Amino acid sequence: MSKPVVATTSLAGCFGCHMSLLDIDEKILDLIELVEFNKSPIDDIKEFTKPCDIGLIEGGVCNSENAHVLKDFRKNCKILVSVGECAIMGGLPALRNGIPVKECIAEAYLGVPSVENNKEGILPNDDELPMITDRVYPCHEVVKIDYYLPGCPPRAELIWEAVAALVTGNEMKLPYEVVKFD
Amino acid sequence: MSEKVKFTIDGKECVAERGQNLVDAAADNGVYIPSLCHLRDVIPAGSCRICNIKNAGRIMTACTTPVEQGMEIENDISELNDMRKAIVEMLFVEGNHFCPACEKSGNCELQALAYRFQMMVPRYPYEFPIKTPDTQDSRLWIERNRCIKCKRCIRTIKTEDGKNIFAFQERGHKVEINIDHELAAGLSEEKIQEATDNCPVGSILKKGTGFSQPIGTRRFDKEAIGSDIEKVV
Numbered sequence A: 001m002s003k004p005v006v007a008t009t010s011l012a013g014c015f016g017c018h019m020s021l022l023d024i025d026e027k028i029l030d031l032i033e034l035v036e037f038n039k040s041p042i043d044d045i046k047e048f049t050k051p052c053d054i055g056l057i058e059g060g061v062c063n064s065e066n067a068h069v070l071k072d073f074r075k076n077c078k079i080l081v082s083v084g085e086c087a088i089m090g091g092l093p094a095l096r097n098g099i100p101v102k103e104c105i106a107e108a109y110l111g112v113p114s115v116e117n118n119k120e121g122i123l124p125n126d127d128e129l130p131m132i133t134d135r136v137y138p139c140h141e142v143v144k145i146d147y148y149l150p151g152c153p154p155r156a157e158l159i160w161e162a163v164a165a166l167v168t169g170n171e172m173k174l175p176y177e178v179v180k181f182d
Numbered sequence B: 001m002s003e004k005v006k007f008t009i010d011g012k013e014c015v016a017e018r019g020q021n022l023v024d025a026a027a028d029n030g031v032y033i034p035s036l037c038h039l040r041d042v043i044p045a046g047s048c049r050i051c052n053i054k055n056a057g058r059i060m061t062a063c064t065t066p067v068e069q070g071m072e073i074e075n076d077i078s079e080l081n082d083m084r085k086a087i088v089e090m091l092f093v094e095g096n097h098f099c100p101a102c103e104k105s106g107n108c109e110l111q112a113l114a115y116r117f118q119m120m121v122p123r124y125p126y127e128f129p130i131k132t133p134d135t136q137d138s139r140l141w142i143e144r145n146r147c148i149k150c151k152r153c154i155r156t157i158k159t160e161d162g163k164n165i166f167a168f169q170e171r172g173h174k175v176e177i178n179i180d181h182e183l184a185a186g187l188s189e190e191k192i193q194e195a196t197d198n199c200p201v202g203s204i205l206k207k208g209t210g211f212s213q214p215i216g217t218r219r220f221d222k223e224a225i226g227s228d229i230e231k232v233v
């Protein structure tokens, strides 16, 4: 029997959730036994090459590219999991919600020490660049999400338990110390 | 003269003083009735409705219900627990709760209730309301993004001559907590700490003390809210 296929991505996240996935220590060897990875920053596969069983989503949606990738994941994965606070509720990037995009962009590109040379006040507007969304969206407000793993990042044991449970069909253990929002 | 009365909670026999509120009476009998706006020995406000219980088939708030002889209370049942969880979820979407960046995280009663009820995601859409914190005070920081309007601060923190330091401004959905800076300047350091401790969330914070406890050592890191009550038999 072929192994279940897992895909992962980081949208508006900091890669902390991916780091936490790698933080399962020696169980990483079990994971490799248990599943095969497809599109993921872990193996650097850029596009889906086959239908996947599980998609792990880190980060919320802060631009058009995030929305595109998330929809692509929904299309290609049977089960989608929001991993971490940013995927679940926008997380720290969502601190900008309520501040007009124009103000955010100005804060980043106009009159700040890091862009002293931007004398003409150029704002990035190349067609190649993703459009910034009006606010940061939790993933489940953009596509259907099947499961949620809270935490910033979710504890390594929680991610491991969840993936193992999804793959084996066994019930998931949820000890009190493992489900946390920070 | 206090009179003892007998009553049951989910079939467990309990004894308390007649007229004591149900949340405290239950706690004295080792039963946790989840609560949020209530503070022990403070006149209840009955504002959050987390403490909903069933008395003779009717749902009511335990913190405002005095104990009577022969009451048969239902508490730990799925209907009520889901209702409580729904309220917790509503409070999360109604404010801006960025727990990973919150000084109260790990010691927050709202978060602790979410842990107890295993909230993975609120069932309601996030509102991301626009709120402005008040950072003007030299010792206290009012972070309105996190206020759950429990009125604990209004009810418990007063000047020596009984004047309110905190008050609500506006009404309904727009209501927000305000602080009287002039009166607050006269508060003792203990009162400042008490205001911080009594706020169940990270809305009133003593400045300069955030993140002092390492993760793993905070109040609700290892023990669920209410487990201290349930341990006492």
Ligand code: SF4
Pocket (backbone or CB within 6 Å): B096, B097, B098, B099, B100, B102, B103, B104, B105, B106, B108, B109, B110, B111, B146, B201, B202, B203
């Ligand atoms: S007040 Fe509590 S629930 Fe709100 S952000 Fe802080 S820790 Fe989280």
Ligand code: SF4
Pocket (backbone or CB within 6 Å): B146, B147, B148, B149, B150, B151, B152, B153, B154, B166, B177, B198, B199, B200, B201, B203, B204
């Ligand atoms: S500031 Fe804190 S104590 Fe006061 S009403 Fe808001 S949540 Fe309650």
Ligand code: FES
Pocket (backbone or CB within 6 Å): B034, B035, B036, B037, B038, B045, B046, B047, B048, B049, B050, B051, B052, B061, B062, B063, B064
């Ligand atoms: S604790 Fe009873 S209504 Fe809030």
